[in-house]
Amino acid sequence: MGKVAETVTDFVLPIAHSEDLNLIDVEFLKEGSDWVLRIFLENKDGDLTIEECEKVSRSLSIILDEEDPIDKSYILEVSSPGLERPLKTEEDFERFRGELIAVKTFKKINGEKEFIGTLKEFADDQITLILDDDQEISIDYSLVARANLTFEI
Structure with a gap:
C-alpha cells in the first residue's frame, strides 16, 4: 500500500x-x-x-x-469491492474458504506467477489452493502480490 x-x-x-x-x-x-x-x-x-x-x-x-x-x-x-473482491486479511481467507480465488505472486513458484484454484485453507501464513488438476499448492503469504475472488464463465 x-x-x-x-x-x-x-x-x-x-x-x-x-x-x-x-x-x-x-x-x-x-x-x-x-x-x-x-x-x-x-x-x-x-x-x-x-x-x-x-x-x-x-x-x-x-x-x-x-x-x-x-x-x-x-x-x-x-x-463495494465487487465480484473480484481482494483478499487481504486472515479473516478474508477464512470467510472465503472453498471459493475460487486468483493469486498473483511476486516471484515464480514452479515456473508460474499466477494461480487460480479453490481456497482450501490459510494457516501459518500459507495459502493452500486446490488447482484444476486437483493438485494442491501452498503459497507463502509473503510472496503474494495480490489475491482476490474470481469466477468462471
Whole structure:
C-alpha cells in the first residue's frame, strides 16, 4: 500500500466504523490521464448500498478537503469491492474458504506467477489452493502480490 493509500486509510477507518462498515481496500492509481482514489467498503451483509456510498463519500470529501493529503487532482470513488473482491486479511481467507480465488505472486513458484484454484485453507501464513488438476499448492503469504475472488464463465 502506498503512502497516499495509507494516509487515506487512517481517514476512512473511523468513518467506516461509525457507519458500521468494513474497509476492504484503498487504491490510489492512475487510469489514463486521471488519478483515482478508490475506496472499497462492505456492510455486514457483504454488500454496500448507494446511500452508504454517498454518506462515506461526503464525510471523506470533507476531511480530504481540510487535510489536503493528496498533491494532485483526483477522482474519489466509493464502492463495494465487487465480484473480484481482494483478499487481504486472515479473516478474508477464512470467510472465503472453498471459493475460487486468483493469486498473483511476486516471484515464480514452479515456473508460474499466477494461480487460480479453490481456497482450501490459510494457516501459518500459507495459502493452500486446490488447482484444476486437483493438485494442491501452498503459497507463502509473503510472496503474494495480490489475491482476490474470481469466477468462471
